[in-house]
Amino acid sequence: MSGSTALARFAAFARSVAGPDAVIDDPRERQAYSCDGLTSHRATPGLVFVPSSRDELIVGVREIIRLGLPFVARGAGTGLSGGALPETDGVLVVLARLTRVLEIDPISRVAVVEPGVVNLDLSAAVAGEGLLFAPDPSSQIACTIGGNIAENSGGAHCFKYGFTTNHVLGLELIDPTGELVFVGGQSLESPGPDVRGLIIGSEGTLGIATTIVCRLINQPSLRRTLVAYFDDAVQAGDAVSEIVGAGLVPAAIEMMDRPALVACEAATHAGLELDWGAALLVELDGPAEEVDEGFVAVREALAAAGARSVWVATTEAERERMWRARKAAFAAAGRVAPAYIVQDGVIPRTSLPRVLAAIGDLARESGLEILNVFHAGDGNLHPLVTYDPSVPGEEARAEEVAAAILSLCLAEGGSLTGEHGIGVDKVCKMPEMFSATDLSVFARVRTALDPRGLANPGKLLPTPRLCGEQAGRYRPHPLEEAGVATRW
Numbered sequence: 443m444s445g446s447t448a449l450a451r452f453a454a455f456a457r458s459v460a461g462p463d464a465v466i467d468d469p470r471e472r473q474a475y476s477c478d479g480l481t482s483h484r485a486t487p488g489l490v491f492v493p494s495s496r497d498e499l500i501v502g503v504r505e506i507i508r509l510g511l512p513f514v515a516r517g518a519g520t521g522l523s524g525g526a527l528p529e530t531d532g533v534l535v536v537l538a539r540l541t542r543v544l545e546i547d548p549i550s551r552v553a554v555v556e557p558g559v560v561n562l563d564l565s566a567a568v569a570g571e572g573l574l575f576a577p578d579p580s581s582q583i584a585c586t587i588g589g590n591i592a593e594n595s596g597g598a599h600c601f602k603y604g605f606t607t608n609h610v611l612g613l614e615l616i617d618p619t620g621e622l623v624f625v626g627g628q629s630l631e632s633p634g635p636d637v638r639g640l641i642i643g644s645e646g647t648l649g650i651a652t653t654i655v656c657r658l659i660n661q662p663s664l665r666r667t668l669v670a671y672f673d674d675a676v677q678a679g680d681a682v683s684e685i686v687g688a689g690l691v692p693a694a695i696e697m698m699d700r701p702a703l704v705a706c707e708a709a710t711h712a713g714l715e716l717d718w719g720a721a722l723l724v725e726l727d728g729p730a731e732e733v734d735e736g737f738v739a740v741r742e743a744l745a746a747a748g749a750r751s752v753w754v755a756t757t758e759a760e761r762e763r764m765w766r767a768r769k770a771a772f773a774a775a776g777r778v779a780p781a782y783i784v785q786d787g788v789i790p791r792t793s794l795p796r797v798l799a800a801i802g803d804l805a806r807e808s809g810l811e812i813l814n815v816f817h818a819g820d821g822n823l824h825p826l827v828t829y830d831p832s833v834p835g836e837e838a839r840a841e842e843v844a845a846a847i848l849s850l851c852l853a854e855g856g857s858l859t860g861e862h863g864i865g866v867d868k869v870c871k872m873p874e875m876f877s878a879t880d881l882s883v884f885a886r887v888r889t890a891l892d893p894r895g896l897a898n899p900g901k902l903l904p905t906p907r908l909c910g911e912q913a914g915r916y917r918p919h920p921l922e923e924a925g926v927a928t929r930w
Contacts, residue, residue, distance in 0.1 A: 445531040448509040449488050452533060455505050456491050460498040466490035475534050478519045478526040479581075482783070482837075483866055487514075487528030492536045496556065496652050499540065503650060504620040506533050507896060514898050515646045517558060517586035520579075522784055523865030525592060525645045525901055532899075535650065537588050543567045544653070551658040552611065552628055557588025557651045561595075564656065573658040576603035579861065580769040588651050593863040594643030598694040598768070599725075601819030605861065607642040609657045615641060617649040618892035628655050640887070645863050646898040648891050662727035665693070666737045667761045670749040674719035675699040675802070675814055679794030681722055681747035682818045686791055688743050690736055695819035696723040696768050699798075701778065702815040702826075709774035712767035718750055722818065723768055725761075771815040772826070778811060779828035781837070783844040786862040787851030789821045800850050801825055808843050810836070822860035823851065849874065864902045872904050 443451075456465045466472055467489055476484040491506075493499040506513045512532035519526060528534040540556035543564065547553070548571035555564060561582040565574040578597035579585055585595070591613065596605040603609075612626030626638035641648055672678040678697055685695065698706065699720045707714040714721065724740055726733045744752060755761040775782050789797050798814065805812040816824040825847050829840035848858055848871055858868045858875050872881060885903055889895075 443509070445488070445511070448511050449531075449533070452491075452505055452509055452511060453489055456502055459501055460491075460493055464492050464494065464498065464502075466492065475516065475519070475528060475536070478516070478521040478524060480522055480524040480527075480865065480867055482781075483524040483527050485528050485530050487534035488531050490534045490536060492539055494539045496540065499535070499537070499650070499652055500616055500622060503535065503616050506535075507618065507620045507894075510894065510896070512896050512899050515588070515592070515650045517589035517592075518560070518581075518584045520581040520585045521589060521593060521863065521865065522786070523593075523859070523863040523867040525863045525865035525898070527866055527901070529899065537586065537650075540588075540652075546571065548573060550628070551660070553656045553658055555587055555654050555656060557586060557591070557654060559587045561585050561587060561590060568658055569661070572661050574661050575656055576609050576659050577606045580772060582769075587654055587656065591642050591651055591654065592644070592646050593861060596817065596820070596822065596861040598696055598765075598817060600817060600822075600861075601695055602691055602693040602727075603659065607639055609659075610638070610642060610654060611657050612638060612655040613641065613651045614653040615649040615651055618894070618897040622652070626655065630657075643863075645865065645902050647888055647902050649897060662693075662733075664730045664733045665725060665727040665761065666733050667723070667725045667755040667764060668737075668741070669714070669753045669764060670722045670724065670744045671715050671718035671751040671753075672720045672722070672747075672749060675798045676795040677748050678720040678722050679798050679818070681744055681749065682791055682794055684743040684747040685724070685740060686819070688739060690739055690743065692724050692736070692740060692819065693727040694723070694725045695817070697721070697814065697816055697818040698723070698768065698771065699814040701811055702771055702775075702813040705774040705777050705813060706767045706771055706815075708777055709770050710763075710767040712763045713753075714764075714767060715751055715753070720814075723764060768815070771813070771824075775813055775826045775828060778813065779830055781831050781840075782813075782826045782828040783840050784824055784826045784862075785844050785847055785868075786816075786860050787823050787848045787856055787858060788860040789823065789851050789854045789856035791818070791821045793854040793856070794818065794821065797823070797850055797854060801847060804843050804846055808839055810840055810843060812843070817860070820860070821856065823847070845871065866901060869900075869902065869904050872902075 512529040515535045516526040537558040540558035542556045545554040579595045590606045614624045726736045811828045813826040827840045827844050829836040
C-alpha cells in the first residue's frame with residue numbers, strides 16, 4: 443500500500459470514529475503544524491489527527507500503526523529541539539484537546555490528568571487545596587504535561603524540586619505496537635524495573651501517554667526573592683558556587699547577563715537594573731524560620747562574591763514582576779535580532795565562570811550577540827545565539843557557534859541537554875557524548891519497543907541518514923557475543 447493511500451484510509455477512519463474536525467488534511471492548514479519552537483526545521487505533516495478523548499486517541503493510534511504509518515505526538519508545540527517535527531508521509535497526533543483533570547486527591551497529593559493539560563493550568567486546578575505541580579518551564583503558560591514528560595522538563599525551580607521525572611508517578615501509554623500499558627503507579631515506589639523512568643524523557647519515541655498520574659507538592663508557606671547584580675557573568679557564576687558551597691539550597695538560582703537584562707527590561711518594564719554586567723535571581727521557599735535564616739546566609743554569600751547591588755521583593759506583586767521578566771527572556775530576545783538559536787547544555791556548577799568566559803569569546807570572535815539566561819543552580823545553560831537570516835552566512839555562523847557551545851559543555855563533563863531534549867537539533871552531537879556501544883544499547887531498547895520504527899522516527903538517536911554518515915558493518919554487542927542477548 444502506498445503512503446498516500448494509507449493516509450487517505452486513515453483520514454476516512456479517523457473521521458468515522460472521531461468526527462470531521464478530528465482530521466486536518468488541507469495543505470495550508472497542515473503548514474501551521476510544520477514546526478515546534480525550533481522554527482529553523484520545518485516539514486508539513488502528511489495528515490494531522492486531533493482526537494478529543496482518550497478513546498479516540500487509542501483507536502486512532504492503533505489504526506495508524508496497523509496501516510504502518512509513522513506518527514509524531516505534539517502537545518502545544520513549544521518544544522525547542524524539533525522533537526515534534528512531523529513526518530511528511532505520516533500522521534501528526536495533536537493532543538491539545540485532551541485537557542481534562544480527571545482526579546485530584548489532596549490527601550495523597552496526586553492528580554490524574556490527560557496529556558494536553560497545560561502545565562500552569564494544573565497548578566491552578568489544585569491551588570485551592572494548597573498544592574502545586576513543581577516543574578515550571580518558562581513556557582508553562584502554554585506547554586502541556588504530555589510535552590513535559592516527553593522532554594523531562596524542569597524549569598526555574600528544578601534546583602530544589604527536580605524535573606518532571608520526580609513528579610510523575612505513573613502513566614498509561616499506548617506503545618508503538620498499539621498495546622496499552624500502565625507503568626509506575628500512584629505511589630513513590632513501584633516494584634520492578636523503572637519503565638516509567640525510561641518513558642519520561644524519551645521524546646515520544648516509545649509511545650504516547652494517554653493518562654498521567656502527577657505528584658503534587660504543598661505550596662510553600664513563605665517565598666523570599668532577590669535580584670543580585672554583578673560586574674560580569676563570570677563574577678555571577680562565582681557567586682553561584684559560593685551559595686552552593688555554603689550548603690544552601692534555594693528554590694531557584696537564575697542568571698541573566700547584560701544583553702538578557704536589557705532585552706527583558708525592554709519587554710516587561712520590571713525595574714531591572716541595567717548598569718551591571720549580570721544578575722542572579724534567587725528565591726528561597728519553605729517554612730518561615732528556615733527561609734529567613736537561609737535568606738540571610740544567601741545575602742552573605744552574594745556579598746562575599748562581590749555583589750554590587752541587591753534588590754529584595756517586599757510584596758508578592760514585586761516578586762511576580764521579576765519572575766515575569768525572567769520568563770519573558772526567550773520572547774524578549776526577538777528585540778535583539780530577528781532570529782536566534784537557543785541551546786540547553788549542562789555543565790558542573792564549578793565550570794560556570796570558565797564556560798561563560800568562553801561563550802563571551804565565541805560571541806566576540808563570531809560577531810554575533812549571545813544572550814545568557816539560564817538555570818544557574820543546576821548548571822543548565824540557555825545561551826541564545828542571535829542572528830539575522832537575511833544576512834548571508836549569519837545563520838550558518840550561528841549554528842556553528844551553538845554547536846561549539848555544546849562541545850564546551852561536553853568538554854567540562856556536562857550534557858547536551860538539560861530539559862529541551864535532543865530532537866533533531868542535537869541528534870548529530872550524540873556520538874560526541876556517547877560511545878558507539880552506548881548508542882547501540884539505546885537503539886536496541888528503542889527497537890525492542892518499536893520494532894517497525896514508527897514512533898517519532900529520526901529523533902533522539904543518530905542514524906546515517908540523519909547525520910550524513912556511512913553505515914558500517916554490523917558489530918555485535920558484548921552481551922550478544924557472550925550469549926546473554928540475541929539479535930532480533
